[in-house]
Amino acid sequence: MALNSKVPQGPLKDKWTDYKNKINLVNPANKRHIDVIVVGTGLAGGSASATLAELGYNVKAFAYQDSPRRAHSIAAQGGINAAKNYQGDGDSTYRLFYDTVKGGDYRSREANVYRLAEVSANIIDQCVAQGVPFARDYGGLLDNRSFGGVLVSRTFYAKGQTGQQLLLGAYSAMNRQIARGKIEMFNRHEMLDVVIVDGKARGIIARNLVTGEIERHSAHAVVVASGGYGNVYFLSTNAMGSNVTAAWKIHKKGAYFANPCYTQIHPTCIPRSGDYQSKLTLMSESLRNDGRIWVPKNLEDVKLIREGKKKPTELSEDERDYYLERRYPAFGNLVPRDVASRAAKERCDAGYGVNATGEAVYLDFAASFVRYGTEQAKIKGLTNPSENEILELGREIVKAKYGNLFQMYEKIVDENPYETPMMIYPAVHYTMGGVWVDYNLMTTVPGLYCIGEANFSDHGANRLGASALMQGLADGYFVLPYTIGDYLADDIRTGKISTDTPEFDEAEKAVKDSIDFFINNKGKHSVDYYHKKLGKIMWDKCGMSRNEEGLKEAIQEISDLRKDFWTNVSVPGGANEYNEELAKAGRVADFLELGELFAKDALVREESAGGHFREEYQTPEGEAKRLKEFQFVSAWEYKGEPKDAVLHKEPLVYENIEVKERSYK
Numbered sequence: 001m002a003l004n005s006k007v008p009q010g011p012l013k014d015k016w017t018d019y020k021n022k023i024n025l026v027n028p029a030n031k032r033h034i035d036v037i038v039v040g041t042g043l044a045g046g047s048a049s050a051t052l053a054e055l056g057y058n059v060k061a062f063a064y065q066d067s068p069r070r071a072h073s074i075a076a077q078g079g080i081n082a083a084k085n086y087q088g089d090g091d092s093t094y095r096l097f098y099d100t101v102k103g104g105d106y107r108s109r110e111a112n113v114y115r116l117a118e119v120s121a122n123i124i125d126q127c128v129a130q131g132v133p134f135a136r137d138y139g140g141l142l143d144n145r146s147f148g149g150v151l152v153s154r155t156f157y158a159k160g161q162t163g164q165q166l167l168l169g170a171y172s173a174m175n176r177q178i179a180r181g182k183i184e185m186f187n188r189h190e191m192l193d194v195v196i197v198d199g200k201a202r203g204i205i206a207r208n209l210v211t212g213e214i215e216r217h218s219a220h221a222v223v224v225a226s227g228g229y230g231n232v233y234f235l236s237t238n239a240m241g242s243n244v245t246a247a248w249k250i251h252k253k254g255a256y257f258a259n260p261c262y263t264q265i266h267p268t269c270i271p272r273s274g275d276y277q278s279k280l281t282l283m284s285e286s287l288r289n290d291g292r293i294w295v296p297k298n299l300e301d302v303k304l305i306r307e308g309k310k311k312p313t314e315l316s317e318d319e320r321d322y323y324l325e326r327r328y329p330a331f332g333n334l335v336p337r338d339v340a341s342r343a344a345k346e347r348c349d350a351g352y353g354v355n356a357t358g359e360a361v362y363l364d365f366a367a368s369f370v371r372y373g374t375e376q377a378k379i380k381g382l383t384n385p386s387e388n389e390i391l392e393l394g395r396e397i398v399k400a401k402y403g404n405l406f407q408m409y410e411k412i413v414d415e416n417p418y419e420t421p422m423m424i425y426p427a428v429h430y431t432m433g434g435v436w437v438d439y440n441l442m443t444t445v446p447g448l449y450c451i452g453e454a455n456f457s458d459h460g461a462n463r464l465g466a467s468a469l470m471q472g473l474a475d476g477y478f479v480l481p482y483t484i485g486d487y488l489a490d491d492i493r494t495g496k497i498s499t500d501t502p503e504f505d506e507a508e509k510a511v512k513d514s515i516d517f518f519i520n521n522k523g524k525h526s527v528d529y530y531h532k533k534l535g536k537i538m539w540d541k542c543g544m545s546r547n548e549e550g551l552k553e554a555i556q557e558i559s560d561l562r563k564d565f566w567t568n569v570s571v572p573g574g575a576n577e578y579n580e581e582l583a584k585a586g587r588v589a590d591f592l593e594l595g596e597l598f599a600k601d602a603l604v605r606e607e608s609a610g611g612h613f614r615e616e617y618q619t620p621e622g623e624a625k626r627l628k629e630f631q632f633v634s635a636w637e638y639k640g641e642p643k644d645a646v647l648h649k650e651p652l653v654y655e656n657i658e659v660k661e662r663s664y665k
């Protein structure tokens with residue numbers, strides 16, 4: 001199948017406006033006769049559901065949590081970007097576009113990114129109108145902070161709870177429609193398959209997670225907004241429930257998957273503490289506005305710190321290596337995430353890691369306490385303030401900005417980050433890869449859309465901070481509601497879609513068979529046993545550093561593990577009850593297939609990009625090859641079962657951007 005991105009002709013900056021002016025519309029009276037299923041009610045699915053219902057479509061929204069408010073989006077801490085230029089520091093639509101494409105290692109679809117930058121400003125207005133309490137400055141205007149890989153302050157935030165506040169905004173917009181009967185909300189329902197009729201997506205099979213009942217739901221179009229699949233690594237910053245099932249099921253029914261192996265490795269997570277951990281915790285990137293990252297300069301100090309014989313606070317400035325500031329003076333601690341992650345790993349691999357596992361660097365706020373404290377002392381008119389007074393005043397400012405993050409760190413690590421530097425290490429955080437979509441956000445299956453983190457999206461090989469919320473809300477509030485009409489305009493006479501068809505029978509049977517297998521298998525290992533093993537293979541062999549030999553081993557090991565899973569997995573409890581282990585079994589089964597495709601994707605990429613580096617190409621020749629490939633490597637797209645993965649290479653169309661080395665010096 002030839003892929004057609006359907007990017008409209010014309011200058012980049014006019015594409016979206018011209019396109020909207022010309023696409024088909026569905027008139028308000030006809031929208032009443034059209035049903036749309038939205039799987040997922042995080043920021044992407046929640047905003048899409050609310051907007052589609054507001055437009056007049058009948059929406060059926062599904063989420064496996066007990067409320068849309070509990071979607072993983074709630075975890076987002078740091079902020080959301082928009083090219084508003086409120087700080088007057090030179091921001092513009094073009095700059096946001098440029099930063100995003102460059103930050104993604106020139107592997108994004110430019111037309112989508114330009115559109116994203118264009119609508120970013122509307123998102124903020126929309127959310128403010130909903131009452132989202134963005135931080136404001138002294139004069140009452142919306143405040144901004146800076147995130148990695150950019151030289152402006154364009155990030156809007158609500159303390160360290162931006163995702164939660166935005167989600168409450170989308171949720172209230174949804175609730176208005178739920179009350180009107182325009183959204184039918186199916187909480188605690190998990191989509192387990194999509195139903196394709198005559199080549200078009202016409203419904204889903206879902207399991208009621210409370211009663212175990214298997215249900216058929218039909219619609220004229222299906223939108224998947226099921227979030228990212230970082231939990232394929234077992235340990236990640238994602239919510240425990242985040243999974244690939246919806247995206248994987250649609251892939252198996254014909255939706256292509258793009259860039260599966262591009263994963264964002266976030267530099268500022270709380271380091272792993274041992275083998276019995278089930279979750280990693282993010283310390284927001286916003287902390288890099290005020291925290292300085294360092295390791296000791298001398299290995300002797302590293303040894304003493306690890307043995308508990310020296311404290312980091314006892315090291316003088318001369319004894320510290322602020323390696324990001326040293327290597328990237330223009331961006332300092334705010335280089336993009338992939339650059340910061342790779343630099344931390346490089347220092348730790350060289351033996352400078354500061355905790356017992358050797359996998360931690362410091363994130364230190366001492367300089368900010370002094371800087372803010374001195375400023376506050378002046379503002380308050382204190383003459384000759386003591387060192388302690390200055391520190392206290394500075395800490396108060398830092399607390400106001402990041403208080404909840406500091407509290408979270410202290411609870412998890414049991415160390416007071418106001419007294420001693422935080423320890424951080426890179427961890428799996430976001431999946432750039434996902435379901436391939438065209439300019440309309442439609443997958444390769446007609447009538448089947450994919451939005452938010454679940455699609456392969458706008459971020460190329462690496463996502464800049466505060467851009468996932470922007471993309472999810474752009475997709476849901478401002479892009480899909482237009483583009484879906486272009487497709488649905490042909491469905492105004494179709495009438496209700498029946499669920500009493502062989503296609504629904506077949507899909508339902510496959511779901512029931514798989515559930516029966518899990519309940520009756522009575523194997524010897526838990527689902528987590530397999531998930532942990534998969535995660536270890538993924539991190540060791542498909543993590544930040546990859547090589548051909550390791551990837552080939554990973555492919556074989558994942559395949560063996562999958563066979564073992566289907567022989568020996570044990571799922572307690574029954575099918576007709578709330579059974580979390582059963583739900584997990586299905587999700588891990590899908591991770592075990594995705595993992596293999598992931599490793600195959602990584603294997604064929606003769607490149608280092610984003611958070612990953614191929615060891616074979618860490619040479620001057622390899623780097624030269626990599627730069628050359630900027631011109632040729634785009635989304636690498638797959639079809640079919642993992643074992644038959646077919647690779648396509650499609651040249652990127654560089655319209656305005658001059659491709660050059662991505663330099664953060």
Ligand SMILES: Cc1cc2nc3c(=O)[nH]c(=O)nc-3n(C[C@H](O)[C@H](O)[C@H](O)COP(=O)(O)OP(=O)(O)OC[C@H]3O[C@@H](n4cnc5c(N)ncnc54)[C@H](O)[C@@H]3O)c2cc1C
Nearest residue numbers: 040041042043044064073076078079191227452453468469
């Ligand atoms: C700790 C953390 C902090 C972050 N901070 C930021 C930040 O500051 N700024 C930023 O831009 N980004 C941030 N991100 C990234 C951002 O939060 C996510 O990329 C984004 O929220 C994803 O939104 P989504 O709507 O695509 O998916 P999600 O919020 O993950 O929602 C997925 C939805 O799909 C549903 N679902 C999934 N599978 C099924 C199924 N099979 N059946 C039915 N329903 C299903 C779920 O119930 C849920 O409603 C952060 C991520 C993490 C982990």
